[in-house]
Amino acid sequence: MKILVCIKQVPDSAQIRVHPVTNTIMRQGVPTIINPYDLFSLEEALRLRDKFGGEVTVLTMGPPMAADSLRKALAIGADRAVLLTDRFFAGSDTLATTYALAQAIRKIQEVFGEQDIVFAGKQTIDGDTAQVGPGVAKRLELLQLTYVSKIENCEPEKREIIVERRAEGGVQILQTKLPCLITMLEGTNEIRRGTIDDSLRAARAEIVTWSAKDAGIADLTKCGLKGSPTIVKKVFAPTPRSDRAALIEPAKTAAESAEALIGAIFAKKASLESDMAKLASGS
Amino acid sequence: QKKELPEHFRDYKHVWVFIEQERGEVHPVSWELLGAGRKLADKLGVDLAGVVLGAPGEGTRKAVKEAFHYGADVAYLVEDPILTDYRNEPYSKALTQLVNTHKPEILLLGATTLGRDLAGSVATTLLTGLTADCTELAVDADGSLAATRPTFGGSLLCTIYTLNYRPQMATVRPRQMPMPARDEAKEGRIVEFKADLDEESIITKILKFIPDRESSKTNLAFADVVVAGGLGLQSAENFQLVRNLATTLGAEFGGSRPLVQKGWIGADRQIGQTGKTIRPKLYIAAGISGAIQHRVGVEGADMIVAINTDKNAPIFDFAHLGIVTDAIRLLPALTEAFRRRLSPHQRDRLAS
Ligand SMILES: Cc1cc2nc3c(=O)[nH]c(=O)nc-3n(C[C@H](O)[C@H](O)[C@H](O)COP(=O)(O)OP(=O)(O)OC[C@H]3O[C@@H](n4cnc5c(N)ncnc54)[C@H](O)[C@@H]3O)c2cc1C
Ligand SMILES: Cc1cc2nc3c(=O)[nH]c(=O)nc-3n(C[C@H](O)[C@H](O)[C@H](O)COP(=O)(O)OP(=O)(O)OC[C@H]3O[C@@H](n4cnc5c(N)ncnc54)[C@H](O)[C@@H]3O)c2cc1C
Numbered sequence: 336m337k338i339l340v341c342i343k344q345v346p347d348s349a350q351i352r353v354h355p356v357t358n359t360i361m362r363q364g365v366p367t368i369i370n371p372y373d374l375f376s377l378e379e380a381l382r383l384r385d386k387f388g389g390e391v392t393v394l395t396m397g398p399p400m401a402a403d404s405l406r407k408a409l410a411i412g413a414d415r416a417v418l419l420t421d422r423f424f425a426g427s428d429t430l431a432t433t434y435a436l437a438q439a440i441r442k443i444q445e446v447f448g449e450q451d452i453v454f455a456g457k458q459t460i461d462g463d464t465a466q467v468g469p470g471v472a473k474r475l476e477l478l479q480l481t482y483v484s485k486i487e488n489c490e491p492e493k494r495e496i497i498v499e500r501r502a503e504g505g506v507q508i509l510q511t512k513l514p515c516l517i518t519m520l521e522g523t524n525e526i527r528r529g530t531i532d533d534s535l536r537a538a539r540a541e542i543v544t545w546s547a548k549d550a551g552i553a554d555l556t557k558c559g560l561k562g563s564p565t566i567v568k569k570v571f572a573p574t575p576r577s578d579r580a581a582l583i584e585p586a587k588t589a590a591e592s593a594e595a596l597i598g599a600i601f602a603k604k605a606s607l608e609s610d611m612a613k614l615a616s617g618s
Numbered sequence: 619q620k621k622e623l624p625e626h627f628r629d630y631k632h633v634w635v636f637i638e639q640e641r642g643e644v645h646p647v648s649w650e651l652l653g654a655g656r657k658l659a660d661k662l663g664v665d666l667a668g669v670v671l672g673a674p675g676e677g678t679r680k681a682v683k684e685a686f687h688y689g690a691d692v693a694y695l696v697e698d699p700i701l702t703d704y705r706n707e708p709y710s711k712a713l714t715q716l717v718n719t720h721k722p723e724i725l726l727l728g729a730t731t732l733g734r735d736l737a738g739s740v741a742t743t744l745l746t747g748l749t750a751d752c753t754e755l756a757v758d759a760d761g762s763l764a765a766t767r768p769t770f771g772g773s774l775l776c777t778i779y780t781l782n783y784r785p786q787m788a789t790v791r792p793r794q795m796p797m798p799a800r801d802e803a804k805e806g807r808i809v810e811f812k813a814d815l816d817e818e819s820i821i822t823k824i825l826k827f828i829p830d831r832e833s834s835k836t837n838l839a840f841a842d843v844v845v846a847g848g849l850g851l852q853s854a855e856n857f858q859l860v861r862n863l864a865t866t867l868g869a870e871f872g873g874s875r876p877l878v879q880k881g882w883i884g885a886d887r888q889i890g891q892t893g894k895t896i897r898p899k900l901y902i903a904a905g906i907s908g909a910i911q912h913r914v915g916v917e918g919a920d921m922i923v924a925i926n927t928d929k930n931a932p933i934f935d936f937a938h939l940g941i942v943t944d945a946i947r948l949l950p951a952l953t954e955a956f957r958r959r960l961s962p963h964q965r966d967r968l969a970s
Contacts, residue, residue, distance in 0.1 A: 433742060463892060464750035469706075469738030478822055479706045481735045497825065502704065503638070503645060503732050505829040509705075511822040521885070564747030564783040570769060570776045573910060573936075580924060580933075580940035589943075589951035596923070596941055596948075597955055600900070603939065604921060607899060608960075614843060614868035615960040 336389035336491050337448050338380045340413070341436060341455040341471065342373040344397050344404040369404045372456035374411075374526040375519040379486060380454050381412045381527065387491055390414040392443060392450070396424055396435050402542050409537035411529040416540065417443060421547040426560035429462075433470030434557045439550045440475060451491060453477060453516045465518075472516035480509060481518045621760060621781045630784035633659040634694070634722040636713070637668045637685050638732055640704055642677025646797070647728030649688045651790060653798030654755050655726055656689040661757040667692040667722070671712055673702040686806040688798055693808050694720065700815045703827060704732050707820050710739040712813035717744060719811065722785045724763050726755070729789035741787050747780030748787040751891065753794055753914045763788065768891050773910045773932060793839050793895040793918065836870065836886050843869035844898045844919075846889055847877065848912075850905020850926060850945055854882040859949035860904060866953050867960075872896070874906050890915035902952075904945035908933025925949075 346365045369377075380391045393408040395401050396419040405416035419439045427435065444450055453475070455468035465481075472479040482501040487508065489496045494513045499506050501520055529537075547558060556562060583599050586592045601608045635655045638645040652668060659666035668685030672678035674697040682693040694716055700708045713736065717725065725740075727733040729751050741748035749765040753775070756764045762779050763786040769776045780786040838844065845867065847860040857877065864871035872889040873882065889896055891911040897918035904925045906912060913936055916922060924937035925945040934940045941948070 428747065429738070430742065430745065430747065458892075460892075464748075465734045466738040466741070466748055466750060469735060470742040473710075473739045473742040479735070479739065480822075481706075482731050501731060502827070503640060503730055504643070505827050507703070507824055508826040508828070509822055510825050564745070564780050565749060566779045566781055568764075568777050568779050570774055572773060573775055573913065575935040579935060580922075580937040582929070582934070583939065583941040585941060585943040589947045590955065592941060592943060592948055593951035593955035596939070596952065597959055599939055600921065600923060604899075607921070610899060611843060611867060611956075612960045612962075615866065615956070616962060617868055 336383055336387045336451045338383060338389065338391045339440060339443065339450040339453045340373070340377050340380045340391060340393045340408070341453070341467070342377065342393050342395050342404060342408055343370045343456070343459050344368070344395060344401040345370045345459055345461045367400070367403065369407055370456050370459045370461075372458055372460070372519075372521055375521055375523055376454035376456055376517065377408060377411065377413065378524045378526045379517070379519050380452070382524070383452070383486070383489060384414075387489070389451075392417060392447060394419065394436065394439060394443065396420070396427075396432065396439070402544070405542050406537050406540070409540050410534040412527060412533050415447065415543065417543045417545065419545050419550055421558075423547050423555050423558045426563060427558065428563035428565040429464055429466040429470055430564055431558055431562035432467055433474050434562060435547070435550070435552065436467070436471050437474035438552045439545065440471070442545070442550045445551075449514070451513045452496075453514070455516065455518050457482065457518045457520060468516060468518040475516070478511045478515040480511065480515055482520050483517050484520045484523050486517075621762060623782055623784075627782075627784040630721040630723045632665045632667055632692075632722050633662065633724045634667045634669055634726065634785070635685075635690070636725065636727040636733065636736070637670045637681055638728050638730060639670055639672050639678065639681040640732070642680070644681050644684060645728055645730055645732075645792070647730060647733075647790070647792040649684075649800075650792070650795040650797055651726045651728060652685065652688040652690055654790065654795045655724075656798065658724060658755060658757050658763070659691075662723075662761060664723070665691040667694055669694045669696075669713070669716065671696045671701050671709060673697065673699050682808060686804050687800050687802055689801075689804070691806050693806055694811055695808055696811045696813050698813060698815055700817050700820060703824050704735075705820065705822050705824065706735055706739060707822055708813075708815050709736055710743065711815060713740050714743045715813050716811050717785060720809070725785040725787045727787070727789050729791040733789055737787060737789050744785070746783040746785060746787060747778075748789070749778045749780070750789050752788045752790050755788060755790070762786070768910045768914055775910065791891075791895050793897050794914075796897070796918065838870045838872055838887065838889070839894045839896055841870035841896065842898050843867050843900045844872060844889070844896050845869050845902045845904070846872040846874070846906060847904045847945070848874040848906030849876050850907075852905075852946065854880070856946050857882050859946065859953070863902070863949055863953045863956070866957050874909075874912055903933060903937070904949055906933055907931050908936065
């Protein structure tokens, strides 16, 4: 099977700091990681490859330093990595991103063969729109399976796949045909560590690096800021509520502080006491 | 960038809300969106429409009636057995055809698993902009949709426009917007639409649907009282103090995102932009700093009470009441004091 996995390099959000005065994000020195949601898709792709043979290609669009994430994916076990990088892609919203990714995937199919399944992450931890997977599927006319919790059965020769999909209020068991696009739900598997061979290979591997032109993208007006229908007009700090929180003076003991706090809560809204008494008594 | 709306988009009019209906049940986010959509439509002086897709029959018709009661002037109704259960192919086809025929200027969907699956496909097919997980929707002086959402990493918000494409699409998470009042007397006009669909050409089949067990659902989003903890609690063991208070109050418990990442609580207990949005009568936050991604999930609460050792913590900017103290010491005392205050015995004594 030939499987493609879209990954995005994101800042390790746990370590992001906001400048206390200017309210801007301090990116310097913030380490980058593979978007954590993408790892569940990568692992599922590797499992399918291990079972049926074939190869897993990882693809990212981003600045040249996004190659780091691709190398990490190779070290985990992916077979090939493609970096799509060009200044024309800067400022892409999800529509422009899906255009570029879809074009690159077409090129990958031309050069490295038809892909049976394209995987994407459920969402990222930075942009966090969950729109890129469905967008890529639509552009490539792939059948779309999002929020997949389990691949129940896959029969590459029959071009058939059955998955469990998280839906509103339940789980759907869906049957569809290859090729398709899948986004995996978090926590559905555990990413492998990768072998020593993999990391040696990853360190030496050539990362296929394409500009817009290399990927066969002729129409640059569909890329980057130009190709993005959404426009970020302003970025601002949330206004504090006109009155900041009324602060209760802590007392000598925690018990007294607790009494004071509860007193203040019910003083602010008397009806809450009877509502809460009912709730507390379980009625 | 300037607004230069191309000629062919000029007749796009009215505000649409996708009414998420499945198995005869409408997701409440649809009514919340009708409330938000009503304000946009009034400001623009246009109609508010609900879009109902589903199998022919009782459930679908009822969704249409309810849409009127929650404020819609018009309902676009697409009935087809193919639309019985949600599948991406027929739903995105039907909705795209409807948009291309009746041309709305704004289209809103819930940011649910269904809504996110559908919105991305439809926006890509229509080649228009889609703003995700908005926390505020407004109409600008020139009539454009101003969609505000948190930006990553920090304590900032951004406002996104789709100036020159139509429809302007946005998703909003459940419980973000208040539930509008229901008006039994309000009726509206039904526009039926026959989508060009046939089962033969739909490749994906649903083999089975397994509904969630009632017991596995948390009621966090709809709870009247919520107690939550953050990293300030310092250990998974200390998080038990939050659970204890919640149990005493008959409340639901939750936490900030780092607690999910550390495995102290399950993902379904996360409160905030990428977790649950809550609108309780009382929200108690212990050891939570109040980052924007957390704030947008709790701002709908009637009363926010913050316990934090840092008097400069951002949570005090939007909490109503606060106490600068060690939550690990205060929580057990608070549990005890609430237990006494709310016990039936105490209430009887107060009454007499
Ligand atoms: C704070 C913020 C808010 C934004 N809001 C919006 C918005 O409302 N609407 C909008 O259209 N754009 C928005 N953008 C821009 C958007 O984030 C970018 O277009 C981004 O390139 C892709 O979107 P995402 O990160 O949301 O990805 P998601 O759609 O959440 O990603 C899903 C999956 O798609 C794949 N993927 C995503 N990006 C790449 C990539 N570059 N290379 C390879 N695979 C990829 C990954 O597998 C990923 O897990 C926003 C950006 C930021 C920083
Ligand atoms: C894309 C994205 C999405 C996100 N989504 C969410 C989300 O949905 N929900 C969410 O919560 N976060 C989310 N975050 C993370 C968010 O930015 C913050 O990092 C997070 O909310 C901080 O959690 P915290 O308040 O528990 O921890 P911290 O920010 O570390 O705050 C701990 C607080 O505890 C106080 N404290 C310390 N000791 C004590 C004590 N003994 N008693 C009382 N107080 C004490 C400290 O003063 C501090 O204010 C998201 C981030 C990103 C980038």
